[in-house]
Every structure is written in C-alpha cells, then in structure tokens.
Amino acid sequence: DTEVTQTPKHLVMGMTNKKSLKCEQHMGHRAMYWYKQKAKKPPELMFVYSYEKLSINESVPSRFSPECPNSSLLNLHLHALQPEDSALYLCASSQISGVSGSAGNTIYFGEGSWLTVV
C-alpha cells in the first residue's frame, strides 16, 4: 500500500467549477510532486515542491494552481478547466539529499485522483 494518500479518488467537475485535489504523506519527505497522466500515456511532471517552495513549474496553465501548506500536504487547485484536462492526477513525494536536490532518491506515488471535466 502506498503511503501517499490522495483525495478524492474520483472528481467530476464543470468547466466553471472550482475544486481541489489533496495529497498527504507522513514519511517526512520534503519534496512533493504533481504529475498528470492521460490514458495509455506515461505520467508527465507538472510541479515540484522542495521544502514547501515551488521549485519546478513545467509550463502548466494557470488554471492549475498548486499549494503546499506544510511539509505533509500538497494541494492542486483547479479552476476553469477544459475537457482536455481530464486525466489521472498523481501526487508523489521523496526525500531530499545531496547537492542536486532529490536526485538519487526513490519517488513514491499515490493512487491518483481521476478527474473528469464536463
């Protein structure tokens, strides 16, 4: 069983709705990530937080707004999404060590949140 917990497991939202995806880990990891995965495709990185600060934003549209309120929690706020944003959203976490950040550490994923935009 994964130690990264994501809620909700399924979310259906309209294009004008505002919703949030939540992620929690209690492994003491200080790096947390959001990935997006479309059907039959590999996951793609969206955001990386390191020590609760946003360190990587992979040119994600502003309708996706990440937030890291503390070292255990990671949120993804959703607003004015498009149907093509429907996907599996995966949260992950890892330790940070060494000069190059979390390089060399196992990254643990949650079960994901299935998002459908109608």
Place this chain on the structure above:
Amino acid sequence: SQQGEEDPQALSIQEGENATMNCSYKTSINNLQWYRQNSGRGLVHLILIRSNEREKHSGRLRVTLDTSKKSSSLLITASRAADTASYFCATDGAGGTSYGKLTFGQGTILTVHP
C-alpha cells in the same frame, strides 16, 4: 518530450515464463527507476538503480543498467498472472538541481496468462 523509450510496447506470456522489458534514454542520468501500474491505479515503485551500478536484484526482479548504451532492462522471472500491468522506466537527470524530476518512458504493457 519523453526521454525514455521502452520496448516492447506490449508483451504477452504464459505464467511461469520470464518477461524482459527494455528501456533506452537520451541524456545522462543520476538514477533510473522502474515502476508498475495496474490499470487505473497509481504507480508502484519496483526498484531504483543508480548510474554507478550495473545490476540490481529484488525478489523476482533483476534490473541492469548500461550507461554507455544509455539503456536498462527489467527481467521478471517466473511470472505470475498478478504481474499483469504496465511497466515504466523513469530517469532522474544528472547535473544541476534535478529535484527528482522524473522523465518516464512510454511503458510496456505486460499480460501474463494463467
């Protein structure tokens, strides 16, 4: 763009047989990780191999890494129906502050028939 390329795209075998999946990548790496994903579920971490390692074992899994060829292989021995899943390799790029930015291969869909 995806760094990793995996082959085969799909693999169908009988229970008890071995399954080998290959992954190639383009740039220097710190490490390479293999993940399993059951349909509609999250990613389960299988094994991590660092750039200075050549082979690693974990239970029925054997991973090799050839940095000169920029390739890795995952061998699952004595496969079981429960091994049916998609398998992804993911690389963590070398140099600078990579912060664990994983780049995934396209994945191999493994089907093990009872």
